[in-house]
Amino acid sequence: MAEKSIVVLISGSGSNLQAIIDAIASGQINGRIAAVLSNKEGVFGLERAQKAGIPQIVISHKDFDDRESFDAAMMQSIDAHNPDLIVLAGFMRILTPEFVRHYQGRMFNIHPSLLPKYKGLHTHQRALEAGDKQHGCTVHFVTEELDGGPLAIQAPIDILATDCADSLQQRIHRSEHQIYPLAVEWFCADRLTLPVSGTVQLDGDNLPPEGYQFTQE
Numbered sequence: 001m002a003e004k005s006i007v008v009l010i011s012g013s014g015s016n017l018q019a020i021i022d023a024i025a026s027g028q029i030n031g032r033i034a035a036v037l038s039n040k041e042g043v044f045g046l047e048r049a050q051k052a053g054i055p056q057i058v059i060s061h062k063d064f065d066d067r068e069s070f071d072a073a074m075m076q077s078i079d080a081h082n083p084d085l086i087v088l089a090g091f092m093r094i095l096t097p098e099f100v101r102h103y104q105g106r107m108f109n110i111h112p113s114l115l116p117k118y119k120g121l122h123t124h125q126r127a128l129e130a131g132d133k134q135h136g137c138t139v140h141f142v143t144e145e146l147d148g149g150p151l152a153i154q155a156p157i158d159i160l161a162t163d164c165a166d167s168l169q170q171r172i173h174r175s176e177h178q179i180y181p182l183a184v185e186w187f188c189a190d191r192l193t194l195p196v197s198g199t200v201q202l203d204g205d206n207l208p209p210e211g212y213q214f215t216q217e
């Protein structure tokens, strides 16, 4: 099977980008990161890309009058690489309907909660304040509805009595670095798909609404 072309969008540290870089290098993922695009200059994720020999693109949303023109500029840069898959890895801008439609069915996001709980930002604090016993992370297909797209993979973790937002974020990151490469691996192997029915399929079988439940070994 031909390797798939991937463009990764970031806004910060890029630890999920690094997990995917490492999974490609190990042979887990049959793909190639054609470019990393950041909406922010000087973020560590860009250093990670440079170290891995991956072309870097910086397009700042602050240079555009509106979301539509920012997204159009990103689409032009992204499509120059003719990607099979778009991976949002800590990309912190809400995308316009046109952008989402253009990549529908071939764009993932990693979100630091057990969706549909806690869409949006500050998820760890919200889970703690709610007194939840479990938290986690989710890989989902991106749709126009913010963090509302069909779920692909979830990894639940128990919230410990000693947890704070930072300790939760660290443990969630470890789970993210397992499920994101797994989702990309399955997509690049044509195993994880989003048919027009809107129900995520793994190996042709419908996944439940909560997606594939990943359990730590």
Ligand SMILES: Nc1nc2c(c(=O)[nH]1)N[C@@H](CN(C=O)c1ccc(C(=O)N[C@@H](CCC(=O)O)C(=O)O)cc1)CN2
Pocket (backbone or CB within 6 Å): 088, 091, 092, 093, 094, 095, 096, 097, 100, 109, 110, 111, 112, 120, 121, 142, 143, 144, 145, 146, 147, 148, 149
């Ligand atoms: N149309 C969609 N766009 C995006 C999705 C999506 O599912 N549909 N996922 C997000 C990722 N995300 C959470 O996982 C997220 C990112 C950013 C925001 C947000 O409120 N951004 C603000 C700016 C915040 C900042 O700059 O720090 C904004 O865009 O005004 C919420 C959720 C990516 N986009």
Ligand SMILES: NCC(=O)N[C@@H]1O[C@H](COP(=O)([O-])[O-])[C@@H](O)[C@H]1O
Pocket (backbone or CB within 6 Å): 010, 011, 012, 013, 014, 015, 016, 017, 045, 089, 090, 091, 092, 110, 111, 112, 120, 121, 137, 173, 176
């Ligand atoms: N709502 C989007 C969101 O909060 N995404 C979160 O940003 C972090 C990026 O870390 P990274 O830059 O080290 O991959 C990740 O924890 C991801 O779940």
